[in-house]
Amino acid sequence: xxxxxxxxxxxxxxxxxxxxxxxxxxxxxxxxxxxxxxxxxxxxxxxxxxxxxxxxxxxxxxxxxxxxxxxxxxxxxxxxxxxxxxxxxxxxxxxxxxxxxxxxxxxxxxxxxxxxxxxxxxxxxxxxxxxxxxxxxxxxxxxxxxxxxxxxxxxxxxxxxxxxxxxxxxxxxxxxxxxxxxxxxxxxxxxxxxxxxxxxxxxxxxxxxxxxxxxxxxxxxxxxxxxxxxxxxxxxxxxxxxxxxxxxxxxxxxxxxxxxxxxxxxxxxxxxxxxxxxxxxxxxxxxxxxxxxxxxxxxxxxxxxxxxxxxxxxxxxxxxxxxxxxxxxxxxxxxxxxxxxxxxxxxxxxxxxxxxxxxxxxxxxxxxxxxxxxxxxxxxxxxxxxxxxxxxxxxxxxxxxxxxxxxxxxxxxxxxxxxxxxxxxxxxxxxxxxxxxxxxxxxxxxxxxxxxxxxxxxxxxxxxxxxxxxxxxxxxxxxxxxxxxxxxxxxxxxxxxxxxxxxxxxxxxxxxxxxxxxxxxxxxxxxxxxxxxxxxxxxxxxxxxxxxxxxxxxxxxxxxxxxxxxxxxxxxxxxxxxxxxxxxxxxxxxxxxxxxxxxxxxxxxxxxxxxxxxxxxxxxxxxxxxxxxxxxxxxxxxxxxxxxxxxxxxxxxxxxxxxxxxxxxxxxxxxxxxxxxxxxxxxxxxxxxxxxxxxxxxxxxxxxxxxxxxxxxxxxxxxxxxxxxxxxxxxxxxxxxxxxxxxxx
Numbered sequence: 184x185x186x187x188x189x190x191x192x193x194x195x196x197x198x199x200x201x202x203x204x205x206x207x208x209x210x211x212x213x214x215x216x217x218x219x220x221x222x223x224x225x226x227x228x229x230x231x232x233x234x235x236x237x238x239x240x241x242x243x244x245x246x247x248x249x250x251x252x253x254x255x256x257x258x259x260x261x262x263x264x265x266x267x268x269x270x271x272x273x274x275x276x277x278x279x280x281x282x283x284x285x286x287x288x289x290x291x292x293x294x295x296x297x298x299x300x301x302x303x304x305x306x307x308x309x310x311x312x313x314x315x316x317x318x319x320x321x322x323x324x325x326x327x328x329x330x331x332x333x334x335x336x337x338x339x340x341x342x343x344x345x346x347x348x349x350x351x352x353x354x355x356x357x358x359x360x361x362x363x364x365x366x367x368x369x370x371x372x373x374x375x376x377x378x379x380x381x382x383x384x385x386x387x388x389x390x391x392x393x394x395x396x397x398x399x400x401x402x403x404x405x406x407x408x409x410x411x412x413x414x415x416x417x418x419x420x421x422x423x424x425x426x427x428x429x430x431x432x433x434x435x436x437x438x439x440x441x442x443x444x445x446x447x448x449x450x451x452x453x454x455x456x457x458x459x460x461x462x463x464x465x466x467x468x469x470x471x472x473x474x475x476x477x478x479x480x481x482x483x484x485x486x487x488x489x490x491x492x493x494x495x496x497x498x499x500x501x502x503x504x505x506x507x508x509x510x511x512x513x514x515x516x517x518x519x520x521x522x523x524x525x526x527x528x529x530x531x532x533x534x535x536x537x538x539x540x541x542x543x544x545x546x547x548x549x550x551x552x553x554x555x556x557x558x559x560x561x562x563x564x565x566x567x568x569x570x571x572x573x574x575x576x577x578x579x580x581x582x583x584x585x586x587x588x589x590x591x592x593x594x595x596x597x598x599x600x601x602x603x604x605x606x607x608x609x610x611x612x613x614x615x616x617x618x619x620x621x622x623x624x625x626x627x628x629x630x631x632x633x634x635x636x637x638x639x640x641x642x643x644x645x646x647x648x649x650x651x652x653x654x655x656x657x658x659x660x661x662x663x664x665x666x667x668x669x670x671x672x673x674x675x676x677x678x679x680x681x682x683x684x685x686x687x688x689x690x691x692x693x694x695x696x697x698x699x700x701x702x703x704x705x706x707x708x709x710x711x712x713x714x715x716x717x718x719x720x721x722x723x724x725x726x727x728x729x730x731x732x733x734x735x736x737x738x739x740x741x742x743x744x745x746x747x748x749x750x751x752x753x754x755x756x757x758x759x760x761x762x763x764x765x766x767x768x769x770x771x772x773x774x775x776x777x778x779x780x781x782x783x784x785x786x787x788x789x790x791x792x793x794x795x796x797x798x799x800x801x802x803x804x805x806x807x808x809x810x811x812x813x814x815x816x817x818x819x820x821x822x823x824x825x826x827x828x829x830x831x832x833x834x835x836x837x838x839x840x841x842x843x844x845x846x847x848x849x850x851x852x853x854x855x856x857x858x859x860x861x862x863x864x865x866x867x868x869x870x871x872x873x874x875x876x877x878x879x880x881x882x883x884x885x886x887x888x889x890x891x892x893x894x895x896x897x898x899x900x901x902x903x904x905x906x907x908x909x910x911x912x913x914x915x916x917x918x919x920x921x922x923x924x925x926x927x928x
Contacts, residue, residue, distance in 0.1 A: 246277060251364050251375050253385040255351070261387070263309075263347045265364070270343050279345065280365040281309040284382070285357035292325045299374075301382055303361050307354055309336055309347060322353050339475040340430065346475075351387065360385040402426065402479020406469050413490045414462040415518025417926075422453040422469060431473035432894055442466030442482075451890035456882075460520045462489040462559060490518045491561030497553055502570040502844040505546050509569065512538045513553045521557035528552040546573035627847035634847045641850035644841035648852065651834035652859050655827055659863065662827075666820055666870055673817060673877050676797045680884045683791045687897060788897040792911055795888040798881050799915060802922035806914075817874045817881070818925040824867045824874070831860060882922060885915050 250266040263281055282305040284292065289304035308330065311320040322334035334353035339346045354360070362383040366373045376382060404425040409418050420438065427434065436453045437446035442465065448455055459465060465487060470480040492515040499511040513525045514537075527534040529541055529551050543549060551567045627634055800810035801817050808814055842850040852860075891897065892912050898904040 246271065246366050246368050246373065248364070248366055248373050248375055251383070253362060253383060255387045259351050260348050261351055263364070265345045267343045271340060271345070275368065276314045277366065277368040279311040279313070279347070280367070281347065282363040283307040283309070283354065284361040285354045287359060287361065301363060303363060303382055309349060311336060311338055311347065322349055337475070358387045402471055402477070404471070404479060404481060406467060406481060406483040408483070408485055412459070412485055412487050413518065414459055414487050415490060417456050417458045420455045420457060420467065422471065425453070425471065428473070429895065431475060433474060433890070435472045437470040439468040440465070442468070446470065450886070452886050454886065459487045462487045462519060489557070489559040489561050492517045492523055492555045492557055492563045495553055495555050495563050495565040497551060497565060497567040499551070499567065499569065500843050502572060503543065504572045504846065505574050506542055506544065508540050508542050510538065510540050511551060513555065515555040515563060517557055519557065521559060524556045526554045526556065543571040546571045637845045637848035637850070641842060641845070641848055644838050644850065645853060645856070647841070648834055648838040649856055651837070652831070652856055652863070655830055655834070655863060656859065659827060659866065662823060669815070669817070669820055670873060670877065673801045673881065676794060676801070677877070677880055677884060680791065680794045680798060683787055683794055684887055684891065687787045687791065687891065788891070791888065791891065795885065795911065795915060798884055799918040801881055802878055802925070803918035806918060816925070817878050818922070820874045821871055824870045828864065828867050831863060878922065882919060885919055889915050
């Protein structure tokens with residue numbers, strides 16, 4: 184290796200891959216200083232092995248530096264960028280060391296062996312250990328024969344470069360450094376500059392006063408959403424034109440859904456399903472942060488359209504007598520949170536109200552028109568007809584022949600009529616005070632056969648309704664156990680996933696990164712992580728039985744945490760203690776006992792694939808056939824419960840039709856049937872909500888799985904990772920699509 188001084192732009196043009204951080208510094212800090220050392224031969228192979236003092240013996244080296252750049256800018260950071268001739272191995276351990284002489288005094292610090300340190304007098308050492316899974320780094324200062332850790336570097340590794348950044352404050356007030364760099368793999372050592380060459384000189388230059396330390400946003404992308412977004416209807420937000428770099432995963436995606444500057448959703452994957460309950464203009468922001476802390480942000484205004492009311496219905500009698508009061512009720516649904524106005528047009532008159540009462544003076548078929556309007560002017564209309572019966576006029580009774588008239592006609596012939604007419608008014612006047620007024624009989628009194636017919640029809644309608652509701656109750660009694668079993672199994676699978684996922688996060692991520700995950704992962708991690716030390720103690724004391732008890736404890740606590748995210752119905756049907764103990768308790772305890780983070784993360788990821796397939800089987804009928812040997816999913820459960828709800832509605836409609844037009848008998852549903860219907864509807868509503876909650880929770884876990892399987896740090900090899908992208912990830916995305924379609928259906 185020899186020392187070269189090159190322009191920073193020249194390094195950018197020459198290097199095949201350059202750190203995003205360095206690119207950002209070029210835009211942010213025009214006063215930055217930059218120095219580079221490069222490979223003198225550029226042959227891709229250097230040799231250095233140290234056996235005895237002042238002696239180096241050639242040996243092949245896996246990794247060969249072709250350029251090392253030191254640069255700084257106005258953000259008080261010093262950056263070291265290492266470029267390599269060949270791609271960096273992802274599974275081979277190696278060490279990266281940066282030795283700095285910060286006081287320009289070769290008599291202080293470490294300078295032996297001379298060939299290694301070039302008589303620098305090293306005052307500070309940056310050491311990073313890459314062990315194939317984790318990266319461990321520290322900045323140490325040398326004083327009076329002792330190295331003391333004083334800071335931690337920030338490391339970002341690409342396919343053929345490594346960026347190391349350290350705050351200037353770690354080196355005191357120094358502005359000029361002499362630098363040696365080393366890559367050590369096994370017994371091979373690549374050193375820049377070489378023995379006897381002048382060390383890399385680095386001058387921080389004039390660092391301007393810091394005004395804003397927030398890094399500039401360097402990612403440019405857009406928010407993807409449907410062309411039409413309606414209130415009360417779920418839709419998916421996503422990111423487009425995003426330059427994702429596998430070397431900078433994991434990415435954090437944060438959504439501000441209401442423009443208040445507070446990010447409401449933080450997750451590892453971009454897609455997010457949301458629903459706006461009311462129409463209007465909404466400002467949506469997406470902020471993306473990569474593993475090195477570089478951010479990008481964009482904002483989009485989404486217009487949410489009003490949805491008019493739908494499914495208007497009119498409830499009233501089919502026939503009514505002329506002059507009789509008729510009660511009419513209207514109903515309608517609305518996807519938004521709008522209040523609804525009911526306007527009626529009946530016989531040319533306008534009425535307003537959800538329920539109104541009218542009467543008709545004339546007979547015939549009358550048209551009822553209902554218009555339902557929401558707050559935003561959306562309308563829906565429906566109509567109904569009512570037959571108004573004409574009242575029959577009362578007929579005068581046939582006049583009776585007075586016996587007196589008959590006698591007079593017999594005695595006097597035609598002349599008897601004249602005699603009768605002359606005495607009739609007086610006789611009628613004498614009778615009037617004694618006559619009682621005739622009582623007018625009502626229709627029902629005059630037609631007892633109608634009363635009898637309607638009473639029989641009422642009894643038949645009540646019997647049919649009772650029989651129909653009883654049949655639905657019998658079906659629910661059978662289905663209830665099946666549904667509860669489905670809920671328990673789906674909830675158990677969710678719990679298994681949360682435990683597995685939280686443990687993977689615990690093994691591969693820091694506490695800060697875990698806090699960025701969903702609340703469920705945080706809670707589960709807080710339960711699972713202490714279990715490792717508990718598991719070791721339990722295993723030593725009681726072996727297998729102690730592990731069972733520990734697994735039962737952890738599984739039960741996690742189950743309660745997960746159940747808390749679901750509807751109250753879950754808590755009513757889950758018996759956590761029994762199945763947590765028998766099905767997963769022992770497995771959890773074994774996993775917690777003596778866990779090795781370097782090996783177990785990959786094992787857990789393999790186990791998570793099985794769990795993810797089980798999760799898919801609850802929302803994807805094709806997966807259900809292969810995993811559980813049945814086409815039944817949670818969507819099927821919702822359809823079954825909804826069918827019973829529809830059958831209840833049909834039974835009520837049949838009853839109403841059977842008794843419509845009654846004139847003499849008031850026929851109502853018996854109280855015991857009303858109580859049964861109310862109980863059925865409440866229980867079915869509870870099951871439907873529970874199934875919906877479970878579907879939402881499973882979809883969240885499947886989105887977690889997609890984000891997890893895109894990470895490379897949980898796979899044994901690049902080929903395994905590539906296979907997962909072409910299989911597990913695609914399969915899960917297909918299941919999520921099928922679940923979304925099932926919701927629409």
